[in-house]
Amino acid sequence: MKRNRKVKILATLGPASSEEAMIEKLHLAGADLFRINMSHASHDLMRTLIARIRSVEARNGRPIGILADLQGPKLRVGKFANTKVTLEPGQTFTLDNNETLGDETRVFLPHPEILEAVKPGHRLLIDDGKLQLRAEQCDGKSIVCTVVAGTSISDRKGVSLPDTLLGVGVLTDKDRADLDAVLATEEVDWVALSFVQRPEDLAEVRKISRGRVGLMSKIEKPQAIDRIEEIIELSDALMVARGDLGVEMPLEAVPGLQKQLTRACRRAGKPVVVATQMLESMITAPVPTRAEVSDVATAVFEGADAIMLSAESASGQYPVEAISTMASIASTVERDPYYSNIIYAQRPQPEATGADAISLAARQIAETLNLAAIVTYTSSGTTGLRASRERPQVPIIALSPIVQTARRLSVCWGMHCVVAQEPTDLDDMVNKACRIVASEGFGKPGDRIIISAGVPLGTPGATNMLRIAYIGPDGQSGV
Known part of the structure; x- marks a missing residue:
């Protein structure tokens, strides 16, 4: 299945999209990976959804990533x-x-x-900011507040604390139980951690998961912005969760923060997902608003790795149409004459590593010689991430003998992942790359490709070789 776009689409599953037939429709319409929201999914439902996704994956022959989104502390x-x-x-x-x-x-x-944590002068936002309070007196047992704005409050409304750094971790007892259930399946590729405030919040999840899943930090609190470079360094990916971020910060600040976070992740070579209310009106309408189309387009122009649908695909009336619309917007933007200029103007300097130097050279050679594709052999996924960071004009084909690696890379910009056996020697490496590029529809006989790999073959993290090859008449390497 060949996608004609670089940005990936992350679709949330829910009541409107939990059946296997609907999951397959969403995948065929453009969903590259699926999100299971643990705020609403029981462990049994989670396992059922995973089984259905893997069944769709097996029928369609394309690695599909799965993200389990932990609820986090609900105050x-x-x-x-x-x-x-x-x-x-x-x-x-x-x-x-x-x-x-x-x-x-x-x-x-x-x-x-x-x-215990709130201090005088701190703001407390109730019910997504509909009621705004300002703390006046705090003694550790009560907070005496002045009502700043809003006229009512009712049972069990949520509390947001934009000025307060809580002294507890972000994992609740429910999150720990959910994380254990997720890891026990051995089928989930990413775990999203909600309400991250500081890099220390990632430590417990790292200790429990031991590298079995990628860790995606959801940025939805001002405190996380203050230490964002450290959080990015300790995360495997980031999600710009604009819903809660827009509650705790001024709404007008969110678009700028989205750009800053997208660019910071690209500099670090970490995938970034832009999420929340991207096509909100399509929950109840078959077409989006013009503003929503512009919002999706902005995320694509900025070079986000993935864009996410929440209620649109989970509980909306038009889940397939929402996916198709998002895919169409993304494809159209990527054909826009200004797109490449914007993407390449943001290109970060390569780091002083072999993988970065090889990825930079591969992109430059591919674009200079107008090659059909960049093929990268990757076991851990690191080489694939560095290739994606370069945002090349040509497709990136990531070949991995490890299906978990291919699934995890499904969130990365421009990455077409194929599970393939480790080559036995250099000739087999070249022939396999040429054959897969041709069979996947990215090249034809006579086209040239560039291959990055590590010698000796099969050594993780040892990418040190580039090879240009022709696709021969039989799909193998030509002379």
């Missing part, structure tokens, strides 16, 4: 005696550790870590 107020109360700007309202039902003056906050 909520308690309940009220009358379910909902009315407030006025300027009045005093208290959040405390008293478990009695709330009223117009106070409510129980079942999170001692918040009561």
Whole structure:
């Protein structure tokens, strides 16, 4: 299955898309990998969805990545005696550790870590920012606030803390149980960690997973922005989770942050996913708004590795149409005459490593000689990531003997992954590359390709060789 675009599409599964037939329709329409939201999926449902995805993968012969998205800490107020109360700007309202039902003056906050961490002057945003409070007095047991904006609060509404660094990790007991279930399947390729605040938040997941899954940090808190370079270094990928980020930061700051995060990840050679409300109106309508089309196009122009659909594919009325629309937007943008100039203007300097030097040379040779494809042999995926970082004009074919590597690379820009046996010698390496490029529809007899690999063959992290080859009349290497 040949995709005519470089950016990847990540589709969330849910009630509208949990059946195997629908998963296959989404894959054929353009979904390259699937997200299972552990906020809503039980362990049994997760295992069922994984089995269905792998069945679709086997029928279509293309590695499909699976992302398990951990819920993270959900901070909520308690309940009220009358379910909902009315407030006025300027009045005093208290959040405390008293478990009695709330009223117009106070409510129980079942999170001692918040009561201990909030300082005077900090903002507390309730119900996605519909109610804004400012802390005035804090004693570790209660927070006396002034109502800044908003007129009501009701049972179990969420609390956001844009100014407060909580002193606890991001993994809850539910997340630990979900992570154990995910790792036990041995079929999940990525785990997304919600509400990352600092690089230390990644340590526990790293210790538990021991490299069995890629770790994707969701950036949705201002505290993460303050230490973003460290977080990127310790993550395998990033997700720009614009929903919660837009609650805790000014909405007008989010587009600029999206660009900054996309470019920072490209410099580091880490995949980046742009997510949330990309085609929101397609939950209930068969076509998107013009603004949504522009939003998707902006992410593609910026060189994001992947763009994500949430409720559009999980619970919307038009999941297949949403995937098709997103794929069409991406393909059209990538054909735009300004696209290549924008992408290449952002090209980072190569790092002083052999893999970077080889990837840079491969791109330059491929573009100078107008080659049909860059073929990279990769066991761990590192060489593939470096090739993707270069954003070449020609397709990248990643050949790996390890199916888990091919699945994990399915999130990477421009990467067409094929599971192939390790070559036995250099001739077999060249013949295999030529044959796969031809059979996958990226080249024809007479075309030339460039191959990067490591000698001795099969040595992880030892990419040290480039080879230009012709595709012969029989699909093998020509003279």
